[in-house]
Amino acid sequence: MAKIDIGPPDYKKFLSPMIRKNYGKWKYHEYVKPGVIRHVAESGDTLYSIRIGSPRLVSIDFIRDICTLADEYCEGYLRFTSRNNIEFMTGDESKVEPLIEACKAKGLPVGGTGKSLSNIVHTQGWVHCHTPATDASGIVKSVMDDLYEYFIRDDLPAKLKVAMACCLNMCGAVHCSDIAILGVHRTAPVIKHEIIQKGTEIPTLVACCPTGAIRPDPKNKSVAVNEAKCMYCGNCYTMSPGMEILDAKNDGVAILVGGKVSNARSAPSFSRLVIPFLPNNPPRWPEVTAAVRNIVETWIKYARKGERVGEWIERIGWERFFTLANIPFSEKCIDDYIFSRETFRTSAAFKY
């Protein structure tokens, strides 16, 4: 019988000799060029990290290819980043350029460091998720193809972090991203009583609704939905397959902007809704791609050096953002859930 509760492998076995030698004794780092960071240790040792974009959904043969590169250039050591990029690390400066060329030859983009667009954190979407309003991988591929130049440059106003979630469960830090692409539903669930009767816990289902739109329906041994209160978050569908929320005609994508996770200069902030709906038009979602590009280009044009998207918007005011980005403001952008009041403008000092 296999051993259980053994936990993950000890990371220390996976650290290269140079990293083990200088563990906790790094002195500073510099951005050498897009995709290349140099760390210098107190000992004087220098470590080059070369960052490569990856589609996250990869075959084992992709991993084996990456291993071949790591064997040839990095003595068999590598890591992945929290945004699904790959980092090859070497102390040998002479390996850096050949490694970069080898990566490019394999179609692997070198970039995502410093003031660049990094990889898009995303979810399973239609590939494997049971509650998706859209596909994640397809949108990510489309947007990264379109914004590719920003991954391989590092001279944007600031870092640009885009994330994508195929539904409101947001399996990733979509809610605190510079630009968030979010799968949304727009129609109330269609209730299949026979499925609910078969095995759904009614109290849990009733309790799961953020707006209290679900009530028990004892006559049908099921539930009923007050459609006026339903905002189609789909959480009930997560709780029971009898609450069918997938709607091919009306599901789509919303865009939110202005979030960040770091504490530098300003507190971490939420991404905020600016475009309530764009249609699902696979395979390349042109409306989504164009909307994201527009926001990125507007930010690049108007932001001051060092301003993340949200910091730029807070400085100029959200009203100016809608104007500069030429995005129509909608009542749907105004909060009407439990923390709404904090977002209302209780001041006459605004811009026209």
Added chain:
Amino acid sequence: MPEDKKTPQLDELEKGPWPSFVTEMKRAAEKNAAAKDLLGHLERSYEDKKGHWKHGGIVGVKGYGGGVIGRYSDIPEEFPNLQAFHTMRINHPSGWFYTTDALREICDIWERHGSGLTNFHGSTGDIILLGTKTDELQPTFDELSDAGYDLGGSGSDLRSPSCCVGPARCEHACYDTLDMCYDLTNEFQDELHRPMWPYKFKIKMSGCANDCVAAIARADCSVIGTWRDTIVIDQDEVRAYAESGLDIQGIVCDKCPTRALHFHAETCELTVTPEDCSRCMHCINVMPKAIQPGKEKGATILLGGKSTIVKSAFMSWVIVPFMKMEAPYTEFKDLIRRIWDWWDENGKTRERLGELIYRVGMSRFLHEVGLPPVPQMVFRPRANPYVFWQEDEIEK
């Protein structure tokens, strides 16, 4: 899938400069029938603009209540190899460091038992082995366990803890995030493998306030490295930055959120008013050669982060401004156990820790878990005066 099933929409996504997940799916499809079905299945979703996966049933391995996500296609007549296509989460090593031998070992095991498709990594941090049949779950796990790997968390349990790259490569790390992540994961194996709680619980560890694992954004318990003395400034390096053309006044001092930094242009000297510094990391980020974190290092503990469902997304908020964070992390473990006990006792089904504290109030949380109220817990005190008083605080 039907032999003549073409995938024109997915084929379109093989074009373009960004590496293509479709290419990866096709590579796996060459060797594995389920991966081949997955291509056709995804193309169907692109045609129908709709997902085709049923709600997962409970599947797993012996001894565990989680780590495997059950997944079944809702069109198995067309894609028989996707009738069951489950995901296994494999707990990643701290900081996602690997040797090529280790990665190849995982690839070889997965090739023998599953679709050959993976995510490196899932959002929580685990390696995702994407797609295998029910009767392959135990054999896959057995081989992985023999090779030294274990499953990650899923369901209403402790999810696999994650951390930033930490002292392995980053000079900013204020505590050993990698070691703490490894230590906690081993300490809390029971909580991780056997779902017993109201809902999920995530711990994420970042070495500094840059928070490169987005702990504040999404962890029930965020551990953010910090210091309690003063930043260390090397004036020679400051001068070097100034001479290289860096606008220290504009980019560094003017952007300090608390105006704690002062650049004396004539002498090229940068000084800080220590008590005004909020340790946000901005100046260190811009001038890493010249400014370093303080020497008395530790971490801030914040609670409550989560995504949208149910009561809105929360960011975690300060609970302990400063705690020394050194192995074996006894003080942290004591605190987290008290928090878990309290949440388990008081939380409703599927109520996250942050939602529970929001529902019952910080006052009750602090009293019952045994934490002192400190002003660092709030941006600003309450405006509304609806204050609760306890029996023993009033005169009868």
